[in-house]
Amino acid sequence: MEPILVLDKVDKSFGGLRVTAGVSFSVEAGSISAIIGPNGAGKTTLFNQITGYLVPDRGRIVFQGQEITGLSTQDIVRRGMGRAFQITSIFPEESVLDNVRLACLSRLGQSNNPIRGIVNFKEATAKAYTILESIGLAEHSDRLALELSHGDQKLLDIGIALGLEPKLLLLDEPTSGMSPEERQLTRDLIARLWREFNLTLIFIEHDMDTVFGIAQTVRVLQQGRLLAEGTPDEIRNNPEVITAYLGEDLE
Amino acid sequence: MDMSFILVQILSGLTMATLLFLVASGLTLIFGVGNVFNFAHGSFYMLGAYLAYQAASVWHTNFWIATIVAALGAGVAGMLAEWLFLRRIYGRSEEGGFQILLTYSFILVIDDIVKLVWGTEYKSLLRPPGLTGSVQVFGVTTPTYNLAIIGIGLAVVVLAWLILSRTRPGKVARASALDREMLSAMGVNVPLTMTLVFGIATALGGFAGALAAPLRSVTPGAGIEVIIDSLIVVVIGGMGNFWGAWLGALILGEVMAFAVILVPEWAVVISYVVMVLTLIFKPEGLFAHSKVRKV
Amino acid sequence: MGSIKSYMEAAFWALVFLAFALLPLSKASDYQLMLAGHILVWGLFAVSFNMLWGGTGMLSFGQALYYGLGAYSVGIVFKYWGDGWFLPAMALGILCSIVLAILIGLLIIRVGGVFFTVMTLAFGQLAWQITFRWYGFTGGDDGIQGIIPPGILGNRIAYYYFTLVLVALSIFLLRRLAVSPMGLTLRCVRQNPDRVRFLGQSVKRSQLTIYVISSAFAALAGGLMAGVDNSIHPNMLYWTTSGEVILMSVLGGIGQFFGPFIGAAALIIIEDIVGARTEFWPLIVGIIMMVMVLLFPRGLVGEARKLVSRFRTRVPERG
Numbered sequence: 001m002e003p004i005l006v007l008d009k010v011d012k013s014f015g016g017l018r019v020t021a022g023v024s025f026s027v028e029a030g031s032i033s034a035i036i037g038p039n040g041a042g043k044t045t046l047f048n049q050i051t052g053y054l055v056p057d058r059g060r061i062v063f064q065g066q067e068i069t070g071l072s073t074q075d076i077v078r079r080g081m082g083r084a085f086q087i088t089s090i091f092p093e094e095s096v097l098d099n100v101r102l103a104c105l106s107r108l109g110q111s112n113n114p115i116r117g118i119v120n121f122k123e124a125t126a127k128a129y130t131i132l133e134s135i136g137l138a139e140h141s142d143r144l145a146l147e148l149s150h151g152d153q154k155l156l157d158i159g160i161a162l163g164l165e166p167k168l169l170l171l172d173e174p175t176s177g178m179s180p181e182e183r184q185l186t187r188d189l190i191a192r193l194w195r196e197f198n199l200t201l202i203f204i205e206h207d208m209d210t211v212f213g214i215a216q217t218v219r220v221l222q223q224g225r226l227l228a229e230g231t232p233d234e235i236r237n238n239p240e241v242i243t244a245y246l247g248e249d250l251e
Numbered sequence: 252m253d254m255s256f257i258l259v260q261i262l263s264g265l266t267m268a269t270l271l272f273l274v275a276s277g278l279t280l281i282f283g284v285g286n287v288f289n290f291a292h293g294s295f296y297m298l299g300a301y302l303a304y305q306a307a308s309v310w311h312t313n314f315w316i317a318t319i320v321a322a323l324g325a326g327v328a329g330m331l332a333e334w335l336f337l338r339r340i341y342g343r344s345e346e347g348g349f350q351i352l353l354t355y356s357f358i359l360v361i362d363d364i365v366k367l368v369w370g371t372e373y374k375s376l377l378r379p380p381g382l383t384g385s386v387q388v389f390g391v392t393t394p395t396y397n398l399a400i401i402g403i404g405l406a407v408v409v410l411a412w413l414i415l416s417r418t419r420p421g422k423v424a425r426a427s428a429l430d431r432e433m434l435s436a437m438g439v440n441v442p443l444t445m446t447l448v449f450g451i452a453t454a455l456g457g458f459a460g461a462l463a464a465p466l467r468s469v470t471p472g473a474g475i476e477v478i479i480d481s482l483i484v485v486v487i488g489g490m491g492n493f494w495g496a497w498l499g500a501l502i503l504g505e506v507m508a509f510a511v512i513l514v515p516e517w518a519v520v521i522s523y524v525v526m527v528l529t530l531i532f533k534p535e536g537l538f539a540h541s542k543v544r545k546v
Numbered sequence: 547m548g549s550i551k552s553y554m555e556a557a558f559w560a561l562v563f564l565a566f567a568l569l570p571l572s573k574a575s576d577y578q579l580m581l582a583g584h585i586l587v588w589g590l591f592a593v594s595f596n597m598l599w600g601g602t603g604m605l606s607f608g609q610a611l612y613y614g615l616g617a618y619s620v621g622i623v624f625k626y627w628g629d630g631w632f633l634p635a636m637a638l639g640i641l642c643s644i645v646l647a648i649l650i651g652l653l654i655i656r657v658g659g660v661f662f663t664v665m666t667l668a669f670g671q672l673a674w675q676i677t678f679r680w681y682g683f684t685g686g687d688d689g690i691q692g693i694i695p696p697g698i699l700g701n702r703i704a705y706y707y708f709t710l711v712l713v714a715l716s717i718f719l720l721r722r723l724a725v726s727p728m729g730l731t732l733r734c735v736r737q738n739p740d741r742v743r744f745l746g747q748s749v750k751r752s753q754l755t756i757y758v759i760s761s762a763f764a765a766l767a768g769g770l771m772a773g774v775d776n777s778i779h780p781n782m783l784y785w786t787t788s789g790e791v792i793l794m795s796v797l798g799g800i801g802q803f804f805g806p807f808i809g810a811a812a813l814i815i816i817e818d819i820v821g822a823r824t825e826f827w828p829l830i831v832g833i834i835m836m837v838m839v840l841l842f843p844r845g846l847v848g849e850a851r852k853l854v855s856r857f858r859t860r861v862p863e864r865g
Contacts, residue, residue: 051744077746089741091734098730105727106745121727164745288660339840347660348605352796353839355607355789359832367826475785479671482664490661516679523672527653530665534657 004029010059021225032201034211037221052076082166084157092146101128103163171203266397268504269404273459275484275496277452283491290354293477294361299325299457300464314379318461325457330450376464483526489536583774592794592806594763600800603736608666612643612761614783616768621690621778629696636769643765647758674783689779799845
């Protein structure tokens with residue numbers, strides 16, 4: 001089966017600093033994989049290039065068989081890519097329901113049109129409720145987003161991304177800032193969402209329990225380049241990876 | 252149209268450009284260093300004119316002392332405004348909007364305070380003795396005072412260049428891509444810097460107001476036209492770009508000098524047209540390397 | 547956000563509408579009627595302005611441009627072609643505003659932020675300069691007097707009801723827009739424009755749309771005012787007019803849809819009481835603005851609401 005996402009020698013520099021160094025890999029449709037690496041390895045920058053927020057200096061990015069290098073974020077998102085953010089990115093003064101509902105309306109393509117948007121409101125609302133139930137925030141649907149706890153806000157961030165019905169979902173450090181119990185719950189939730197919504201999922205993580213717990217493939221970045229790629233066991237025993245993480249806890 | 256006519260206009264334009272530069276440079280300085288758009292900048296210009304009038308025509312001090320009084324007075328007023336009021340809204344969400352509103356309210360307050368203290372009749376300020384006549388330059392006759400202004404302007408430019416390129420505070424000010432958080436991370440005392448920058452900028456504006464006073468009468472309400480002119484200069488030159496302000500002032504000054512003679516009724520409209528053209532073709536300013544920042 | 551709250555709100559505004567409707571039937575003087583008319587027109591102007599700022603974070607200091615355009619369309623057409631064209635002239639004013647807003651919007655929305663604000667100011671001043679200097683066409687500083695609407699609208703009370711109905715209808719439409727998906731998108735643009743882009747939406751297109759809509763209603767307000775005051779003046783395009791509508795919104799509360807209407811009523815009434823007695827009204831306005839910005843940024847309505855919701859419990863932390 002054709003891979004859903006292909007990176008081909010993607011390269012980017014800022015001034016003299018090479019933040020992405022000839023990265024190439026393919027992601028299978030329906031897979032769940034993790035990108036790990038020490039701080040400053042360029043993981044979020046890579047996400048930014050995949051989602052069109054930054055443009056690579058060299059190389060190609062192909063999504064669902066079509067080249068998306070250089071396209072705007074809006075275009076890429078409309079083609080079926082979703083993203084949740086490292087620093088929670090939600091609409092704080094809107095209700096939890098509206099946060100997700102906006103995404104559902106955007107998916108239906110109508111929220112920019114004053115009249116047609118109203119017609120599809122019901123459908124968007126129903127979809128939003130479904131998502132809220134899946135992520136466990138349905139009971140808070142009328143609360144303002146800023147009233148949620150940090151952990152719940154991260155879930156809401158994911159919920160907004162789900163509202164777009166993406167084929168590929170990128171999660172940037174979904175468990176950061178969470179307690180161990182919250183991490184376990186989030187881990188299970190991500191695995192469940194992956195199956196329930198038929199997603200291809202790529203996540204950036206520092207928490208190795210999550211990485212080794214649910215990822216099928218692990219890719220390691222170091223100083224902008226792809227250091228290693230393989231199953232969790234292969235990566236865990238890879239000497240180069242261990243060296244790169246010197247001082248960090250791999251277990 | 253002969254050469255001497257053109258020369259006269261060029262010189263007249265240079266005078267205008269100098270005054271514009273003195274005001275606009277302050278505006279762009281505050282924005283570049285502190286990310287604040289001082290809507291009331293023109294009011295400090297006006298305040299300077301009135302302070303100079305007070306010193307020279309009422310207290311009978313020497314003209315040049317009067318300009319120093321104007322600069323100091325406007326500078327202190329600016330620092331107070333920043334320290335007492337503006338500072339309280341830094342970091343608020345929607346700060347940009349509230350900045351505009353707060354500085355807008357400064358305009359209203361300063362305008363009426365000026366009316367309260369000095370009344371509404373036009374005041375006049377005489378040129379300093381020794382500069383009242385005219386002089387021959389390149390074969391054309393031009394008022395001595397106007398030349399003096401140009402000279403002063405050049406001196407300020409040289410001084411500014413020295414400070415900006417040789418001193419650390421100057422280099423910090425030049426890096427117009429910085430904002431308050433970055434400055435703080437670099438170890439700069441941000442609150443003090445903001446107040447000082449405000450003071451220097453408004454002092455420059457007040458100084459310009461004093462210099463301009465003998466050329467036009469001193470009236471309330473001068474503030475808003477000055478701010479629009481400064482805005483046009485800063486648009487042409489690039490917001491936060493100090494040298495852009497100089498070149499922008501030069502361009503606008505010359506354009507206005509000729510426009511005022513050729514199409515007097517519509518000269519003001521011409522200046523807007525220049526701004527609109529710049530916006531259409533190069534919105535970040537003709538001389539900027541960085542895009543206009545959003546607040 | 548229960549439905550009891552929105553019923554109470556709707557009831558409140560129904561009462562307000564009723565109060566305005568009954569005013570001419572009470573012993574109100576002509577002057578008070580005119581004041582009420584002013585509140586209605588400025589109320590619409592301020593609410594439409596706030597769709598831009600409170601609604602989506604675009605602070606325009608130049609809405610007076612469209613307000614004045616609406617007023618001058620009526621005034622100039624009246625001056626040259628008489629009162630028969632009053633209503634078409636209002637429509638013309640709105641149409642011209644839409645076209646102009648599209649042009650200006652395309653030019654300045656892409657830069658955004660403080661820059662956007664000062665650009666709107668500059669264009670507003672340009673319009674004022676042209677109107678002020680073009681004595682032959684606009685009458686310059688003299689303005690245009692004696693604008694009497696045609697037919698039954700020439701009757702002061704009939705015109706008042708005409709204004710009331712149009713204003714109420716407009717505010718109703720704007721309200722529907724604010725709670726619609728488009729309104730939600732615009733509010734979210736203010737809170738987190740990056741995330742809106744990550745939803746596949748064009749932020750700039752939404753902003754342009756609301757800019758044009760807001761300006762169209764500003765023009766309607768201007769056209770109506772021409773009939774309320776029976777005269778127009780270049781002051782309507784001066785930057786202080788833009789400033790006044792901003793102050794009304796800040797006074798009432800930019801975070802509330804109806805805040806600006808309350809702010810308009812408050813300011814007009816305060817001006818009527820205080821402004822008439824002093825030549826330092828701008829100073830008072832300046833001080834009010836400073837107090838609001840520094841101490842009560844949520845405005846009268848917003849601060850009142852905050853007091854009420856102080857008793858709301860926060861969602862408990864998980865785990």
